Amino acid sequence: MSRRRRIYEGKGKVLYEGPEPGTLIQFFKDDATAFNAKKHDVIEGKGVLNNRISEFIFEHLNRIGIPTHFIRRVNMREQLIKEVEIIPLEIVVRNVAAGSLAKRLGIDEGTMLPRSIIEFYYKSDELDDPMVSEEHITAFGWANPQEIDDIMALAIRVNDFLTGLFMGVGIQLVDFKIECGRLYEGDMMRIVVADEISPDNCRLWDIETQDKLDKDRYRRDMGGLVDAYQEVARRLGIVNGNEPPRSGPVLVK
Ligand SMILES: Nc1ncnc2c1ncn2[C@@H]1O[C@H](COP(=O)(O)OP(=O)(O)O)[C@@H](O)[C@H]1O
Numbered sequence: 001m002s003r004r005r006r007i008y009e010g011k012g013k014v015l016y017e018g019p020e021p022g023t024l025i026q027f028f029k030d031d032a033t034a035f036n037a038k039k040h041d042v043i044e045g046k047g048v049l050n051n052r053i054s055e056f057i058f059e060h061l062n063r064i065g066i067p068t069h070f071i072r073r074v075n076m077r078e079q080l081i082k083e084v085e086i087i088p089l090e091i092v093v094r095n096v097a098a099g100s101l102a103k104r105l106g107i108d109e110g111t112m113l114p115r116s117i118i119e120f121y122y123k124s125d126e127l128d129d130p131m132v133s134e135e136h137i138t139a140f141g142w143a144n145p146q147e148i149d150d151i152m153a154l155a156i157r158v159n160d161f162l163t164g165l166f167m168g169v170g171i172q173l174v175d176f177k178i179e180c181g182r183l184y185e186g187d188m189m190r191i192v193v194a195d196e197i198s199p200d201n202c203r204l205w206d207i208e209t210q211d212k213l214d215k216d217r218y219r220r221d222m223g224g225l226v227d228a229y230q231e232v233a234r235r236l237g238i239v240n241g242n243e244p245p246r247s248g249p250v251l252v253k
């Protein structure tokens with residue numbers, strides 16, 4: 001078996017050189033980390049579920065004209081993606097108060113926000129991903145004003161799509177994080193959604209029971225993480241096995 005060149009190993013994924021120039025293979029590990037990797041565990045099965053759920057979401061984003069890095073899933077743990085120049089920001093969209101926003105501003109978790117709020121965090125493990133404003137982003141050259149506009153427009157479109165997708169299967173999208181990158185195609189550059197979208201970077205609450213179906217189960221030592229991710233996959237109609245998902249979302253009463 002030929003050895004692939006490993007480009008990067010992060011907390012949850014490994015990037016390998018892809019089969020063609022400009023492509024990468026994104027491998028989903030079972031590692032779970034929180035609080036900037038101060039907490040770390042291996043949770044068997046998580047990588048497979050995140051690969052499938054992220055595939056499902058990115059495929060739908062591509063289909064409705066929201067540009068992403070996703071090409072196709074290769075196997076249970078790997079997907080083929082377009083290599084992009086990652087913009088060093090975590091873009092968070094919030095619909096309901098939770099997590100750090102609830103804490104920082106003293107708002108009860110679960111309070112509906114007056115409108116969707118976009119936040120930016122500078123991607124830096126050493127600095128614990130500090131929150132930054134558009135002023136910092138442009139002053140330090142992480143992205144220019146046009147790119148920030150593009151990122152915000154993408155984030156809102158993703159939010160609208162995901163909100164509806166999850167609403168249809170009885171799940172409230174509380175908030176989520178995306179990463180964006182610059183995709184160069186000839187002389188053209190456009191901003192696309194990169195990385196992953198999975199219960200690792202969304203807050204998903206069951207509409208009926210308020211059960212958490214996301215990584216907060218790990219952050220808060222609640223257990224049942226894989227069962228929760230499995231439930232998200234099941235409701236989205238993602239079938240077990242190696243074939244691409246065919247069925248659509250499953251409506252739950
Ligand atoms: N299409 C892409 N091209 C290049 N880099 C990417 C792409 N998609 C995601 N990445 C980067 O790959 C890494 C994914 O591994 P991950 O384990 O999430 O890393 P981290 O610990 O830095 O969050 C991230 O640093 C992410 O920014």
Ligand SMILES: [Mg+2]
Binds near residue numbers: 010011012
């Ligand atoms: Mg990451």
